[in-house]
Amino acid sequence: MSILVSNTKIVTQDRQRRIFEGNVLIEGSKITGVSKKPINQETEWKIDGRGKLLLPGLINLHTHLPMGLLRGYGDDLPLERWLTDCIWPAEGRLDPKSIKIGSELGLLEMIASGTTCFADMYFFEEEIAEITEKIGLRGFLGFSLMNRGTPELKPEEMHPALSQFIQKWKKNDLVKPVVAPHSCYTCSSEILTKAAEFAKKHGVLLHTHCSETKKEVYDCQAEYGKRPVELFKECGVLTQKTILAHCCWITKAEINEIAKAKAKIAHNPISNAKLATGSVPDLREILKANVSVGLGTDGAASNNDLNMFETMKFASLLQKHQYEDPLALPAQKTLDLATLGGADALSMKGKLGSIEEGKLADLILIDLRHPHLKPLHNPISTLVYATKGCDVCTTIVNGRLLMHEKRFLTCNYEKVLDEVSKVALELTK
Numbered sequence: 060m061s062i063l064v065s066n067t068k069i070v071t072q073d074r075q076r077r078i079f080e081g082n083v084l085i086e087g088s089k090i091t092g093v094s095k096k097p098i099n100q101e102t103e104w105k106i107d108g109r110g111k112l113l114l115p116g117l118i119n120l121h122t123h124l125p126m127g128l129l130r131g132y133g134d135d136l137p138l139e140r141w142l143t144d145c146i147w148p149a150e151g152r153l154d155p156k157s158i159k160i161g162s163e164l165g166l167l168e169m170i171a172s173g174t175t176c177f178a179d180m181y182f183f184e185e186e187i188a189e190i191t192e193k194i195g196l197r198g199f200l201g202f203s204l205m206n207r208g209t210p211e212l213k214p215e216e217m218h219p220a221l222s223q224f225i226q227k228w229k230k231n232d233l234v235k236p237v238v239a240p241h242s243c244y245t246c247s248s249e250i251l252t253k254a255a256e257f258a259k260k261h262g263v264l265l266h267t268h269c270s271e272t273k274k275e276v277y278d279c280q281a282e283y284g285k286r287p288v289e290l291f292k293e294c295g296v297l298t299q300k301t302i303l304a305h306c307c308w309i310t311k312a313e314i315n316e317i318a319k320a321k322a323k324i325a326h327n328p329i330s331n332a333k334l335a336t337g338s339v340p341d342l343r344e345i346l347k348a349n350v351s352v353g354l355g356t357d358g359a360a361s362n363n364d365l366n367m368f369e370t371m372k373f374a375s376l377l378q379k380h381q382y383e384d385p386l387a388l389p390a391q392k393t394l395d396l397a398t399l400g401g402a403d404a405l406s407m408k409g410k411l412g413s414i415e416e417g418k419l420a421d422l423i424l425i426d427l428r429h430p431h432l433k434p435l436h437n438p439i440s441t442l443v444y445a446t447k448g449c450d451v452c453t454t455i456v457n458g459r460l461l462m463h464e465k466r467f468l469t470c471n472y473e474k475v476l477d478e479v480s481k482v483a484l485e486l487t488k
């Protein structure tokens with residue numbers, strides 16, 4: 060596929076953070092031209108970019124894709140009751156069919172709201188991988204490991220299945236396999252160690268939850284005599300290919316350990332606030348220590364959506380408010396986290412996160428013709444503080460149009476929405 064987007068305002072996110080009126084050429088999976096001058100080339104698609112903003116697609120660094128099926132189910136409960144009374148029983152009823160529908164729902168939601176790449180971890184990741192590839196998003200898909208096994212696998216079946224999953228998807232263009240030991244409270248130190256060895260052996264990323272709640276940290280100290288980051292370090296989990304989701308309750312010493320290991324952090328401000336986590340990671344300290352940070356939504360059951368524009372705004376406001384500092388996380392830095400930060404966390408810095416020749420063509424267009432987006436004093440401020448996910452009109456991943464002028468081109472939108480309600484009812488009855 061070849062696409063020319065012409066006469067548009069380009070938020071490049073390049074090294075100089077340039078923004079200019081111009082044209083972008085996409086050939087195959089890559090961006091092959093970015094120019095202020097007209098590009099005269101025949102392409103299959105010509106997109107008139109007037110009145111629009113073109114920017115790199117957003118990267119959602121922490122999701123549990125099919126959990127959209129549980130959106131709004133058991134809200135406003137204490138965390139323990141929410142998990143034991145609502146989420147875990149419903150998850151126990153998951154099967155390949157419900158996973159497929161839940162994943163399609165999540166993929167549609169991300170396409171519609173400008174996310175082009177995501178880091179997932181859940182059960183039935185094989186089904187998630189298949190539908191992700193079919194619909195065409197870029198997914199770093201975490202195969203979950205837990206002491207008690209997963210809804211589809213007994214403990215002894217997990218590692219052989221993980222091996223197969225990695226072999227099958229390792230060379231895929233869009234889907235990348237990831238090893239995902241769930242957390243230090245659901246995985247023994249043996250499972251954590253084995254997961255780290257697996258990730259290293261196959262050269263893939265590792266994605267886990269880390270220090271989300273105070274209880275998790277206290278329990279870890281009670282069991283191992285050390286905090287989660289130290290435990291991870293001992294188990295070999297803390298490496299430059301590791302993504303630690305949350306890190307709400309980490310100390311300065313732990314920040315330094317994470318920095319030393321070059322591990323990455325996925326910050327999920329909305330989920331943390333909704334689940335009343337009670338501590339906001341100090342991004343000023345974390346970024347000062349040169350730790351790579353990306354933004355995530357977490358699952359839609361604890362958010363309650365996968366909208367990265369909302370997450371950017373909330374992340375910025377939360378830092379400002381918490382630390383009484385209007386400069387704690389400015390708009391440009393926030394957009395950086397949702398693009399370049401996510402790319403770096405996924406070891407894709409040279410390939411994703413900005414609009415530059417040679418990079419992969421993951422791009423979105425924002426339609427500026429809405430009252431809440433006028434006037435355009437500062438495009439970055441408008442993107443972070445005023446833009447809604449539904450202002451995205453076109454989504455391109457790997458050079459392929461997934462949504463254009465709000466029309467979905469790779470899936471049956473109506474059918475998915477119809478099926479979701481039926482499947483969700485079965486899970487929660």
Ligand SMILES: [Zn+2]
Pocket residue numbers: 121122123268304357358
């Ligand atoms: Zn999570």
